[in-house]
Amino acid sequence: MKEDLIGAAHADATATAPSGPVTDKKPGGGNVIPFQRYNEFGSRWPVPGEAEILVVPLGGLGRIGMNWTLYGHAGAWILVDAGISFPDEGHEGVDAIVPDPGFLAPIQDRLLGLVITHAHEDHIGAIDRLWPHALNAPIWATPFALGMISRRLAEQDTLDAVTLNRFDVGSSFSIGPFAIETVRLTHSVPEPVALAVTTTAGTVLHTGDWKFDPEPMIGQPTDFDKLRRIGDAGVLAMLCDSTNAHKDLPVTSEGQVRQAFQKLFATRKGQIAICCFATNVARVASAAVAAVGAGRKVALAGRSMRNSEAVARSLGLLEGVPEFLSEPSHLRGLDRKEVAMICTGGQGEERAALARLARGDRRFPSFGAGDTVVISARVIPGNEEAVDKVVSQLRARGVEVLMGHELMGGMPLHVSGHPGANELRELYALVRPRFALPVHGTEMHLTAHARLARAAGCEAALVTEEAELIRLSPAGARVMGRVDAPLLHLQSDENGDRVPYRPQIALA
Numbered sequence: 001m002k003e004d005l006i007g008a009a010h011a012d013a014t015a016t017a018p019s020g021p022v023t024d025k026k027p028g029g030g031n032v033i034p035f036q037r038y039n040e041f042g043s044r045w046p047v048p049g050e051a052e053i054l055v056v057p058l059g060g061l062g063r064i065g066m067n068w069t070l071y072g073h074a075g076a077w078i079l080v081d082a083g084i085s086f087p088d089e090g091h092e093g094v095d096a097i098v099p100d101p102g103f104l105a106p107i108q109d110r111l112l113g114l115v116i117t118h119a120h121e122d123h124i125g126a127i128d129r130l131w132p133h134a135l136n137a138p139i140w141a142t143p144f145a146l147g148m149i150s151r152r153l154a155e156q157d158t159l160d161a162v163t164l165n166r167f168d169v170g171s172s173f174s175i176g177p178f179a180i181e182t183v184r185l186t187h188s189v190p191e192p193v194a195l196a197v198t199t200t201a202g203t204v205l206h207t208g209d210w211k212f213d214p215e216p217m218i219g220q221p222t223d224f225d226k227l228r229r230i231g232d233a234g235v236l237a238m239l240c241d242s243t244n245a246h247k248d249l250p251v252t253s254e255g256q257v258r259q260a261f262q263k264l265f266a267t268r269k270g271q272i273a274i275c276c277f278a279t280n281v282a283r284v285a286s287a288a289v290a291a292v293g294a295g296r297k298v299a300l301a302g303r304s305m306r307n308s309e310a311v312a313r314s315l316g317l318l319e320g321v322p323e324f325l326s327e328p329s330h331l332r333g334l335d336r337k338e339v340a341m342i343c344t345g346g347q348g349e350e351r352a353a354l355a356r357l358a359r360g361d362r363r364f365p366s367f368g369a370g371d372t373v374v375i376s377a378r379v380i381p382g383n384e385e386a387v388d389k390v391v392s393q394l395r396a397r398g399v400e401v402l403m404g405h406e407l408m409g410g411m412p413l414h415v416s417g418h419p420g421a422n423e424l425r426e427l428y429a430l431v432r433p434r435f436a437l438p439v440h441g442t443e444m445h446l447t448a449h450a451r452l453a454r455a456a457g458c459e460a461a462l463v464t465e466e467a468e469l470i471r472l473s474p475a476g477a478r479v480m481g482r483v484d485a486p487l488l489h490l491q492s493d494e495n496g497d498r499v500p501y502r503p504q505i506a507l508a
């Protein structure tokens with residue numbers, strides 16, 4: 001314990017085994033310790049000891065987005081994911097929100113790496129904006145995530161200045177005192193992995209985003225055997241996705257969405273555009289296969305769509321999916337029943353392809369009566385107004401607009417990539433962690449998840465806040481204090497392009 005510099009005055013309290021209510025931040029009940037406040041940019045960062053794992057969730061709690069989690073052990077730190085959050089209303093011109101990397105400066109030389117769970121913006125979106133000028137720890141990612149990150153860094157001309165390490169799904173590697181096993185999951189992007197981080201103080205399972213998709217269309221279903229094996233070996237704590245923790249959901253899969261698309265193309269005679277997230281390669285493949293099967297030509301619209309396609313093709317993830325037309329404008333002049341487009345913009349983004357299509361941009365085929373647009377996504381809270389605007393414009397042109405919650409031939413046009421309460425219970429039964437730290441959700445989601453974790457047999461479930469410092473050890477799990485972690489509001493340029501952040505003082 002002598003390495004534990006969190007504060008000697010509190011050292012004795014840390015040994016108290018947690019008990020008590022589900023969502024109590026200080027599970028010691030009567031042993032509530034005063035919060036230690038780590039000074040802004042200060043020298044008070046604790047040096048993690050060998051008998052503990054320190055966890056600092058810098059984002060993703062009480063909000064959706066900006067997933068960053070620091071793990072500290074035996075004098076070293078690693079970061080899991082570095083995503084962005086999208087601004088609320090009232091932040092005009094702000095393109096992304098990230099933790100201010102300046103506050104990590106005191107531990108910069110002990111930050112040994114960044115490990116990525118999957119290629120979604122809320123997990124990787126900060127990298128090209130902050131690396132290498134504001135942070136420069138080496139990065140570990142799967143081939144698909146690494147491909148997406150590399151393209152972004154190349155656009156900023158910083159690819160050569162960042163150290164990138166590639167790991168395959170299911171492989172293991174070590175970073176300093178952290179032994180990391182990766183576990184194949186399913187989500188709404190290729191190659192999502194959970195990370196089992198093992199130290200001499202125990203194992204933490206960091207799930208990232210996941211669901212149990214029996215038919216993911218790209219990649220294999222979840223590696224249940226490995227999750228059980230990791231559970232058998234003993235898991236001290238699990239940090240797990242809370243997005244849908246408040247409700248039971250039916251088992252859904254990308255395979256069902258493919259059937260819905262096939263039904264759609266079989267029953268519509270006009271032009272069809274399917275709008276989904278560019279990184280949902282399985283969804284893009286399903287739309288393409290269904291369209292080509294119905295005798296249509298397919299074009300992709302949107303730069304992120306073409307980036308994602310290029311990475312997926314280079315890795316062989318789109319085998320069996322024919323090449324797309326190089327430009328949506330090449331669809332013009334075809335018979336309407338031969339036209340299919342796959343595009344971005346399902347969140348109503350003004351500059352994205354769907355909004356341009358709705359405005360009648362000449363680069364796209366002209367959509368009107370008899371044509372169909374499917375928004376194969378969930379509208380993220382906060383984007384409803386923007387989506388309504390685009391949908392109204394399309395409907396005013398006579399276009400039939402189908403939303404993600406609608407069914408086609410009894411099959412869903414969109415499925416969530418996150419686990420419902422029933423899938424969470426299944427995961428807890430496999431992993432059996434002693435402590436639960438729900439992440440990736442608003443307070444309502446985190447609280448529902450904590451309750452579920454306790455009912456599933458966890459000794460304690462901690463609902464924590466961003467920037468709180470949690471100490472995990474065989475002796476217990478406890479919130480020790482918080483670090484002052486200011487946020488940066490980043491703006492894009494007038495073309496909507498991302499602008500990297502350069503701190504006043506560059507790194508040595």
Ligand SMILES: [Zn+2]
Binds near residue numbers: 067122123209440
């Ligand atoms: Zn996420």
Ligand SMILES: [Zn+2]
Binds near residue numbers: 120
């Ligand atoms: Zn995700």
